[in-house]
Amino acid sequence: MNRTTSPPARGRLIVFEGIDGTGKSTQLRLVADVLRQRGYPVVATREPTDGPYGRRIRGLYANREGCSREEELQLFIADRRDHVDTVLQPALDAGRIILCDRYYLSTAAYQGANGMDVDTILARNRFAPVPDLAILFEAPIALGIERITASRGEHLNDFEKVEGLTRVARIFAALDLPYIRRINAAQPIDTVRDTILALVLPLLPPPSAAN
Numbered sequence: 001m002n003r004t005t006s007p008p009a010r011g012r013l014i015v016f017e018g019i020d021g022t023g024k025s026t027q028l029r030l031v032a033d034v035l036r037q038r039g040y041p042v043v044a045t046r047e048p049t050d051g052p053y054g055r056r057i058r059g060l061y062a063n064r065e066g067c068s069r070e071e072e073l074q075l076f077i078a079d080r081r082d083h084v085d086t087v088l089q090p091a092l093d094a095g096r097i098i099l100c101d102r103y104y105l106s107t108a109a110y111q112g113a114n115g116m117d118v119d120t121i122l123a124r125n126r127f128a129p130v131p132d133l134a135i136l137f138e139a140p141i142a143l144g145i146e147r148i149t150a151s152r153g154e155h156l157n158d159f160e161k162v163e164g165l166t167r168v169a170r171i172f173a174a175l176d177l178p179y180i181r182r183i184n185a186a187q188p189i190d191t192v193r194d195t196i197l198a199l200v201l202p203l204l205p206p207p208s209a210a211n
């Protein structure tokens with residue numbers, strides 16, 4: 001008998017976006033735990049990645065000297081291409097639920113804040129799968145800075161960085177795409193987690209169909 005098996009349902013791509021210190025990584029871990037407890041095959045990942053381009057990008061945080069804005073943008077895009085090819089597309093094809101800490105809206109906002117054209121950045125990311133949901137974490141810049149300073153001892157509070165984050169926040173605020181949902185990330189951790197789950201759970205197939 002000629003038996004056929006149906007391919008697994010396409011997975012879901014859910015991305016966590018927003019300025020620094022709004023709680024994306026914290027929430028990604030919490031939401032991944034809840035989904036796994038419910039039986040979903042979750043892939044938790046992030047950009048910049050830990051791959052070769054991502055490592056080069058992280059090296060730039062310490063010293064940007066000699067790297068033009070265009071080269072920086074190219075590195076983020078190369079990192080994303082690699083991420084799509086090696087992690088995101090295979091996971092989607094296998095029916096997994098991907099939770100990704102930052103994606104191409106971060107490129108639009110951060111490299112846009114560096115002076116690159118936002119629409120051009122988005123156009124150069126057309127190779128990347130469109131997310132099913134982009135959760136945009138919104139909180140005052142000062143709150144994000146305060147959280148990071150308290151937790152990591154990083155000193156983000158100089159004028160130049162605050163000004164830069166203000167430009168980033170303005171671009172995030174102006175993005176108008178159908179898959180974006182904005183959340184109030186200034187609320188307590190459990191409240192934010194429940195808000196995210198209320199957005200995510202209705203988008204998922206039953207856990208058995210996602211395995």
Ligand SMILES: Nc1ncnc2c1ncn2[C@@H]1O[C@H](COP(=O)(O)OP(=O)(O)OP(=O)(O)O)[C@@H](O)[C@H]1O
Nearest residue numbers: 019020021022023024025026147148151187188189
């Ligand atoms: N809702 C919240 N209320 C209070 N503190 C929070 C909340 N969410 C996260 N934090 C704390 O703020 C700090 C920064 O959180 P987290 O690393 O998750 O932010 P992030 O958005 O991923 O930052 P970055 O973009 O810089 O990586 C952590 O110490 C975390 O415990």
Ligand SMILES: Cc1cn([C@H]2C[C@H](O)[C@@H](COP(=O)(O)O)O2)c(=O)[nH]c1=O
Nearest residue numbers: 020047048076102103104106107110111
């Ligand atoms: C994906 C992406 C990230 N960035 C910036 C945003 C943050 O300042 C760092 C990542 O830091 P995290 O603490 O690891 O979240 O990189 C960017 O400028 N462009 C991008 O595309």
